[in-house]
Amino acid sequence: MSTPHAAPSAAESLLEVEGLAARYPVRRGLTQVLARQTRRWVHAVDGVSLSLARGEMVALVGESGCGKTTTVQTISGMVTPSSGSIQLDGAEIVGLSERRLRPLRRRMQMIYQDPYESLDPRFRVSQTLVEPMLIHGIGGSRSDRARLAAEALERAGLAPAGAFLDRYPHELSGGQRQRVAIAAALVLGPDLLLADEPVSMLDVSVRAGVLALLDALRRDPGMGILMITHDLSTAAHFADRIAVMYLGRIVEQGPAQTVVRAPRHPYTRALLSVVPDRDPRKAGTPQILTGEAPDPANVPSGCRFRTRCPVAEAQCTTADPHLRFPSDATDPAHEVACHLA
Amino acid sequence: MSLLECRDLHVWFDQTHGGQVHAVNGASFGLDAGQRFGLVGESGCGKTTTILALMGLLPPTASVAGEVRINGTDILCGGEESVRPFRWRDIAMVFQGAMNAFNPMKTVAWQIAEPMVYHGVADRAEARSRASELLELVGIPAAAGKRYPHEFSGGMRQRAAIAMALACEPKILLADEPTTALDVMVQAQVLELLTRLSDELGLALILVTHDLPVVAQTCERAAVMYGGEIVEDGPVADLYHAASHPYTRLLFAATPDLYGEERITTIPGGPPRLDSVIAGCPFRPRCDVPMERCDGEHPTLSITGPDHRAACHRNELQGAK
Numbered sequence: 001m002s003t004p005h006a007a008p009s010a011a012e013s014l015l016e017v018e019g020l021a022a023r024y025p026v027r028r029g030l031t032q033v034l035a036r037q038t039r040r041w042v043h044a045v046d047g048v049s050l051s052l053a054r055g056e057m058v059a060l061v062g063e064s065g066c067g068k069t070t071t072v073q074t075i076s077g078m079v080t081p082s083s084g085s086i087q088l089d090g091a092e093i094v095g096l097s098e099r100r101l102r103p104l105r106r107r108m109q110m111i112y113q114d115p116y117e118s119l120d121p122r123f124r125v126s127q128t129l130v131e132p133m134l135i136h137g138i139g140g141s142r143s144d145r146a147r148l149a150a151e152a153l154e155r156a157g158l159a160p161a162g163a164f165l166d167r168y169p170h171e172l173s174g175g176q177r178q179r180v181a182i183a184a185a186l187v188l189g190p191d192l193l194l195a196d197e198p199v200s201m202l203d204v205s206v207r208a209g210v211l212a213l214l215d216a217l218r219r220d221p222g223m224g225i226l227m228i229t230h231d232l233s234t235a236a237h238f239a240d241r242i243a244v245m246y247l248g249r250i251v252e253q254g255p256a257q258t259v260v261r262a263p264r265h266p267y268t269r270a271l272l273s274v275v276p277d278r279d280p281r282k283a284g285t286p287q288i289l290t291g292e293a294p295d296p297a298n299v300p301s302g303c304r305f306r307t308r309c310p311v312a313e314a315q316c317t318t319a320d321p322h323l324r325f326p327s328d329a330t331d332p333a334h335e336v337a338c339h340l341a
Numbered sequence: 342m343s344l345l346e347c348r349d350l351h352v353w354f355d356q357t358h359g360g361q362v363h364a365v366n367g368a369s370f371g372l373d374a375g376q377r378f379g380l381v382g383e384s385g386c387g388k389t390t391t392i393l394a395l396m397g398l399l400p401p402t403a404s405v406a407g408e409v410r411i412n413g414t415d416i417l418c419g420g421e422e423s424v425r426p427f428r429w430r431d432i433a434m435v436f437q438g439a440m441n442a443f444n445p446m447k448t449v450a451w452q453i454a455e456p457m458v459y460h461g462v463a464d465r466a467e468a469r470s471r472a473s474e475l476l477e478l479v480g481i482p483a484a485a486g487k488r489y490p491h492e493f494s495g496g497m498r499q500r501a502a503i504a505m506a507l508a509c510e511p512k513i514l515l516a517d518e519p520t521t522a523l524d525v526m527v528q529a530q531v532l533e534l535l536t537r538l539s540d541e542l543g544l545a546l547i548l549v550t551h552d553l554p555v556v557a558q559t560c561e562r563a564a565v566m567y568g569g570e571i572v573e574d575g576p577v578a579d580l581y582h583a584a585s586h587p588y589t590r591l592l593f594a595a596t597p598d599l600y601g602e603e604r605i606t607t608i609p610g611g612p613p614r615l616d617s618v619i620a621g622c623p624f625r626p627r628c629d630v631p632m633e634r635c636d637g638e639h640p641t642l643s644i645t646g647p648d649h650r651a652a653c654h655r656n657e658l659q660g661a662k
């Protein structure tokens with residue numbers, strides 16, 4: 001029995017991604033080129049579908065190299081998709097000209113992992129904040145821009161703004177730098193924040209603050225956040241929904257608590273089982289998968305997880321499972337790509 | 342007598358523009374054979390400096406004081422002369438970032454074998470067969486050793502880095518952030534390997550990391566460092582369930598837990614500067630339960646439970662628990 005689709009429809013959702021694919025050419029040696037060997041591709045993103053509503057935070061989790069960054073870069077227009085559709089507020093953005101894409105770019109802002117690299121060391125905080133406004137023609141006058149910059153800083157938790165505007169990045173702590181990077185995204189008034197591992201370079205003691213800031217921003221009506229994190233505990237704490245990616249595809253997604261407490265995909269189960277608990281007395285039984293995910297230039301036939309799957313059956317070699325509601329799902333928003341789920 | 346005994350270790354670095362950084366301030370701990378000990382704390386608290394001091398591998402700009410004993414012999418007192426016989430043979434280290442420090446031009450197996458030849462521990466043939474054994478020991482098929490580092494995944498390079506440290510059959514292994522750059526599944530594989538090595542070979546392990554859950558699940562005991570000092574040490578279960586230092590308690594509270602429902606919190610402020618003397622408790626500016634004497638008086642480690650110590654005035658106030 002399948003349950004009716006309860007996820008937000010394209011019309012009400014902020015971001016709707018359908019069948020997205022992006023690939024990179026595999027570098028060929030000269031001999032291979034001369035031998036006219038066919039071009040091979042790294043299928044970094046290979047059929048990703050996800051949606052994000054206003055005010056929602058979705059966490060994208062999965063092993064290194066599974067395509068999380070490429071997914072987000074494709075959404076933000078930094079990587080051109082090879083197929084699929086991306087709709088922002090119901091309007092298709094794949095295939096738009098650079099001119100028509102420009103105003104949309106302002107509405108989607110990226111936040112990167114490394115606050116040390118994403119800020120120009122020669123720029124004072126004020127310049128870092130004013131620069132994007134100049135590029136996008138926001139703020140009529142110099143004083144308008146100064147006011148917007150100060151507002152963004154305070155919204156990002158750096159108050160009073162005056163104490164930070166004249167500083168250079170090296171005069172800020174790691175957490176403060178990441179807040180400046182967030183403020184630089186906020187000055188443009190985006191609807192969608194794409195955050196790629198926004199706290200993984202920060203010390204534990206300051207992570208919660210930056211995450212709480214993101215949490216507050218999404219509650220601000222209208223802002224949706226897609227956050228990449230390798231830390232499932234962080235995803236469980238802050239995200240409304242979790243999407244688990246494996247080898248270019250989302251293999252399970254659903255409400256964060258459902259995914260964490262009642263995972264259905266064998267990959268998600270294994271992943272959750274190896275998250276160490278901070279309480280030494282709560283030792284789980286880690287189900288350690290051997291090896292690492294296959295090369296995305298060479299995706300296995302059938303289910304892409306079958307080469308490491310502890311419960312794979314014959315059909316898994318031949319049929320590629322698609323995301324669907326599990327047969328006995330209790331949560332209509334829970335989707336799994338596994339024949340046995 | 343412990344296998345490794347570190348007593349009142351201090352390290353100062355000369356700074357280019359004058360002055361000194363007091364990077365390790367009176368660290369003391371002991372370690373027995375087969376024991377797994379965690380050294381945790383935030384960036385810059387002195388973890389790497391502490392274990393580099395144990396290896397006698399600090400740069401010339403560092404000055405060291407204190408005692409480091411292996412089976413009772415002080416290896417620090419006589420400088421390089423006194424450490425050299427112990428380094429790699431008794432105490433070995435996997436450096437922070439080692440998995441990314443392989444030479445891209447040489448095969449992995451040869452990079453494990455070469456130091457053995459260079460140090461005269463083995464001839465080329467012996468070194469090669471020893472390298473094969475070591476690779477197998479860390480779960481890499483010996484044949485894969487013929488490959489170059491870029492053909493290895495991150496997890497395999499970390500295993501190879503561990504194999505390299507094990508070349509001279511040390512009794513103590515210092516592993517500096519061995520899983521930090523790895524994702525959770527590969528982290529689990531590497532931690533399983535380190536645990537197996539310490540169980541099967543009786544290897545004593547010091548696991549250095551900023552990741553509390555990793556230490557909670559891998560080590561029996563741990564020390565928490567803050568501003569160059571060990572502020573609390575004890576069995577990991579006691580650190581979590583009965584922390585005697587506010588910093589330890591707040592660090593755990595800042596660490597999200599998969600199934601936990603309570604909100605995680607921040608610790609306001611930042612770590613202390615290490616280039617000037619701190620009068621009171623170094624954690625005072627960030628502490629959530631400070632008292633008057635915390636401003637002027639530097640707390641020292643006192644016993645707060647069986648095998649459990651902390652440096653916080655609150656414990657003296659309450660007496661040993």
Ligand SMILES: Nc1ncnc2c1ncn2[C@@H]1O[C@H](COP(=O)(O)OP(=O)(O)OP(=O)(O)O)[C@@H](O)[C@H]1O
Pocket residue numbers: 024025042043044062063064065066067068069070071230296
């Ligand atoms: N510019 C590029 N050229 C070629 N291949 C690339 C490029 N960027 C990424 N890839 C490959 O595409 C795949 C997906 O990479 P991506 O960076 O999206 O993964 P990720 O999930 O973000 O990983 P991580 O957790 O390590 O950041 C990987 O196999 C990667 O090697």
Ligand SMILES: Nc1ncnc2c1ncn2[C@@H]1O[C@H](COP(=O)(O)OP(=O)(O)OP(=O)(O)O)[C@@H](O)[C@H]1O
Pocket residue numbers: 354355356362364382383384385386387388389390391400402437551615
């Ligand atoms: N060679 C050096 N010269 C001067 N100062 C140094 C040197 N090495 C380390 N320090 C300083 O000593 C302190 C301790 O550094 P250390 O590298 O031991 O920290 P850590 O706990 O290992 O941090 P991380 O988690 O970032 O690796 C820091 O303040 C650091 O800036």
Ligand code: SF4
Pocket residue numbers: 586587588622623624625626628629630631632635640652653654655
């Ligand atoms: S000594 Fe005082 S300031 Fe330091 S941790 Fe204990 S209570 Fe807090």
Ligand SMILES: [Mg+2]
Pocket residue numbers: 068069070196
């Ligand atoms: Mg990435």
Ligand SMILES: [Mg+2]
Pocket residue numbers: 388389390437517
């Ligand atoms: Mg270090």
